[in-house]
Amino acid sequence: MTIPGISETAAAHTASLKPPHFVLEDIVRPNILSLQPYRCARDDYQEGILLDANENSLGHALPSGSSALPLNGHENIKGGNDAAAAQDAVAGPSDPLDLHRYPDPSLFGIKSTLAKHRNLPGDEHVFLGVGSDEVIDLIQRVVCTPGKDAIAVCPPTYGMYSVCAAVNDVGVVKVPLRVDDGDFSLDVDALLSTLRSTPNIKIIYLCSPGNPTGTLLDLRDVRRILDEPTYKGLVVVDEAYIDFAEEEIRLGRRDKAQQVSAVPLLAEYKNLVVSQTLSKAYGLAGIRMGIAYSSPALIQIMNNAKAPYNVPQPTAHLASLALSPAGVDRARLHIKQLLDNRDELLAALLPIPGVGDVMGGNDANFLLVQILDAPKTQGGKPDSARAGRVYKRMAEERGLVVRNRSSDLGCAGCLRITVGTQIENRRCVELIGEMLRAEGIGA
Ligand SMILES: Cc1ncc(COP(=O)(O)O)c(C=O)c1O
Structure with a gap:
């Protein structure tokens, strides 16, 4: 069936992609596939005396x-x-x-800029949402039938995939990452065998770099999942933190031959969605702008299903500024500074008695740090109870808040520390040392 609103070229482009075993029309919920999107007069006429949308003709009432x-x-x-x-x-x-x-529902300008940044053919590959959290949720609502279908997640991972599933009455199948020694890579064999035995899985959420692992996934592993002939669903790669790893390549701090983002795979695969955000590297968590890149057919379906004016005008305005050449230059400067700060924080944390390994790949703007029951030199082991105490005392007695991830799979004893300013990082290091001394380590 034809997707309402899709152009012939967009449909033809999607049809030319692999894999042959993936048929979008078979996995999108029939009620979503056939829905006629909300239309308004503004879709056709944007100028003149606009008395079509029941807006307030006197203007806003914000205090002067x-x-x-x-x-x-x-x-x-x-x-x-x-x-x-x-x-x-x-x-x-x-x-x-x-x-x-009401804001522009299509935002073609921002989408074209993003498509250009990501070397995609055009705006028809780009969806804009209220943070990538909207993207994560909308994909589920489009594809998963409540009470019937399921998603797969690879813990330890970002919690919103499962929260959205709970809200949408969608099952969650967990296939843990390989957690031995803080490796945090995909267990592709386990994932493929789960997919083969669980046909109601419609979406796999992969996070790269992972939260809380900070580890980039190997794109060869992602390809194996995309190519798995028995899996008919979507693969969503959540790249909320990808700009940090990409900037390392630009700065020559990482092998230039290494491809870190899954976006280039969109030229080949129609069962892939890549989500990104302006919340992290662009420092705009407050404006709520998330992005999905995918085939034109899926993007059209997402546009058909979204609320018509989902992205507020102030958000769109600020996103355009952020994505201008001057905005991108500034974001790169910030990323570089944060990468330097990350190195400094890492170097300062490791010698503290009672701090263990820094787990995962350190590929994002945070570190996952083990708190031990004894100094590392004396064979200390990760201590989740102590990590919990350090976390609580730092927040309640010293006003510095990190995240306690010690109950996550493979993260025993771990605190996740966002890379701050140099002053914030030094304070954090000082306080972790102080808390551990108070625990009798390194006193
Ligand atoms: C992995 C991951 N994905 C998505 C998000 C949500 O991002 P946004 O602010 O774009 O909704 C976060 C936020 O922390 C995250 O860590």
């Missing part, structure tokens, strides 16, 4: 010149509060972002 509302634009754009107040009196509040209008 409020310093808490920089996007109001009064101070920055109209030259001060008096000018803004004068303008309000005559013509209503200034509204450089057209906040009283």
